[in-house]
Amino acid sequence: MEDEAVSRxxxxxxxxxxxxxxxxxxxxxxxxxxxxxxSKHLMFLKDQQLAKGAAALGFDGIDLTVRKGGxxxxxxxxxxxxTLVKILRDHGLEVPMITTDIVDAETPYVTxxxxxxxxxxxxxxxxxxxxxTKDPSMANQIEALKxxxxxxxxxxxxxxxxxxxxxxxxxxxxxxxxxxxxxxLAGLDPSAVGINYDIGHATxxxxxxxxxxxxxxxxxxxxxxxxxxxxxxxxxxxxxVAAWKPIGQGMVHWGEFFRMVAEAKFSGPLQLHFEYPxxxxxxxxxxxxxxxxxxxxxxxxxxxxxxxxLRAG
Numbered sequence: 001m002e003d004e005a006v007s008r009x010x011x012x013x014x015x016x017x018x019x020x021x022x023x024x025x026x027x028x029x030x031x032x033x034x035x036x037x038x039s040k041h042l043m044f045l046k047d048q049q050l051a052k053g054a055a056a057l058g059f060d061g062i063d064l065t066v067r068k069g070g071x072x073x074x075x076x077x078x079x080x081x082x083t084l085v086k087i088l089r090d091h092g093l094e095v096p097m098i099t100t101d102i103v104d105a106e107t108p109y110v111t112x113x114x115x116x117x118x119x120x121x122x123x124x125x126x127x128x129x130x131x132x133t134k135d136p137s138m139a140n141q142i143e144a145l146k147x148x149x150x151x152x153x154x155x156x157x158x159x160x161x162x163x164x165x166x167x168x169x170x171x172x173x174x175x176x177x178x179x180x181x182x183x184x185l186a187g188l189d190p191s192a193v194g195i196n197y198d199i200g201h202a203t204x205x206x207x208x209x210x211x212x213x214x215x216x217x218x219x220x221x222x223x224x225x226x227x228x229x230x231x232x233x234x235x236x237x238x239x240x241v242a243a244w245k246p247i248g249q250g251m252v253h254w255g256e257f258f259r260m261v262a263e264a265k266f267s268g269p270l271q272l273h274f275e276y277p278x279x280x281x282x283x284x285x286x287x288x289x290x291x292x293x294x295x296x297x298x299x300x301x302x303x304x305x306x307x308x309x310l311r312a313g
Contacts, residue, residue: 033261033270033310034060035303036096038226039071040284041274044292046071047084051091057300061094063126063271066113067101069284074101074109081116096269097124097224102163104130105151114159124224124269126196127152127163130174138180145174145184153192164196164224167214169204169242176205178214185221194223200230200273203252204242211253215260222266227306228252228273244275244282247302248309258313272306274299 037059045053050071054062064084066072072080085095098117102110102125117125132141156163165185167175175181178195185193195218202211215222229250233243248254275282278298279290288295 033266033268034094034096035306035310036061036063036094036269036271037299037303038063038099038271038273039065040099041278041281041299043071043284043286044281044288047087050084051088051093053296054088055091055093057296058303059093059272061096061269062088063269064088064095064098065284066098066125070099072098074113077109077112077116082120085120085122095120095122097126097164097271098122099126099166101129102127102152104148105155110155114155114161117161118159122161124162124164126166126224128166128168128175128196132172132174142180142183149184149193150188153188156192157189162191162223163193165194166196166226167198167201169201176201178202178205179217181221182217182219190220190223194218194221196224196226196271197222198226198228198273199252199257200226200228200244200250200275204230207251212256212260215257215264222264224269224271225261225266226271226273228275230275246276246298247272247305254309255312258309262313272303274302 037054037057039050039054039062042050042053042062043065050062064071064081066077066081067074072084081098088095098113100113101107102113113125117123130145132138152163165175165181167178167181169176174184175195178197181195185195197215197218199211199215202214205211206214227247229245229247229252230242231245231250232240235241244250278295279288281288281290281295281299
């Protein structure tokens with residue numbers, strides 16, 4: 001009996017050891033990324049139809065335009081944003097972020113927007129739009145941008161929201177290379193000011209290895225990701241231009257990108273954009289030149305393809 005008891009205790013100790021080893025080596029599954037549609041591309045839908053349309057397409061949420069000409073005008077943010085957010089949430093959609101015209105703490109209606117965001121528990125908004133001039137030197141201009149970013153960070157902290165600087169490609173655009181944002185934001189609280197990394201624009205700026213380095217340099221300031229695809233093509237004048245394409249039909253290295261996203265433990269918000277020709281939806285028009293029965297299925301195909309890449313990553 002004593003030998004049997006010893007054996008039982010040994011077995012229990014061994015089982016416990018195995019369980020403990022398993023707990024030490026097991027890695028938690030990466031969070032499932034939820035996908036929001038940038039509401040610029042659904043300007044032809046309003047209120048209930050906007051909610052029904054986005055939900056029917058299969059999106060998890062909406063990145064809502066709260067800017068001039070958007071679904072909510074900044075001057076009416078207190079009146080209109082709560083109503084629209086309630087409609088969206090009633091249809092099972094999240095509102096993880098909004099896109100604004102905010103450039104800095106001096107932008108009109110900035111405190112109204114942040115206050116309503118806080119009341120509605122929306123924690124992220126898109127900011128940006130700053131440009132370089134020819135003089136003074138770029139280094140001096142970057143230094144001048146630092147206190148503007150710091151002032152906005154302090155305002156965001158007051159309302160417990162975070163600004164994500166959207167990265168575009170192009171000449172004289174702050175954030176196009178993303179390395180300048182690394183300098184501008186250094187030392188500021190990443191929960192107050194960060195980066196909305198646009199992989200399409202980042203690939204335009206550095207299609208070989210530049211996008212890899214620009215993604216890595218974001219570090220803790222990576223707060224959002226915007227998704228789109230493109231190819232270099234010649235226009236009628238024979239000039240090379242970035243031509244936007246459906247997801248998977250362009251130059252973005254989706255497999256490698258989403259592996260890096262997973263390694264960064266990114267948790268969102270993730271926004272899907274549609275910049276290729278879609279009857280005006282790509283430009284945020286309220287009147288389309290294509291039938292909705294052509295536009296909406298194209299959006300759904302992109303979303304389905306994006307989810308394939310997300311699962312593989």
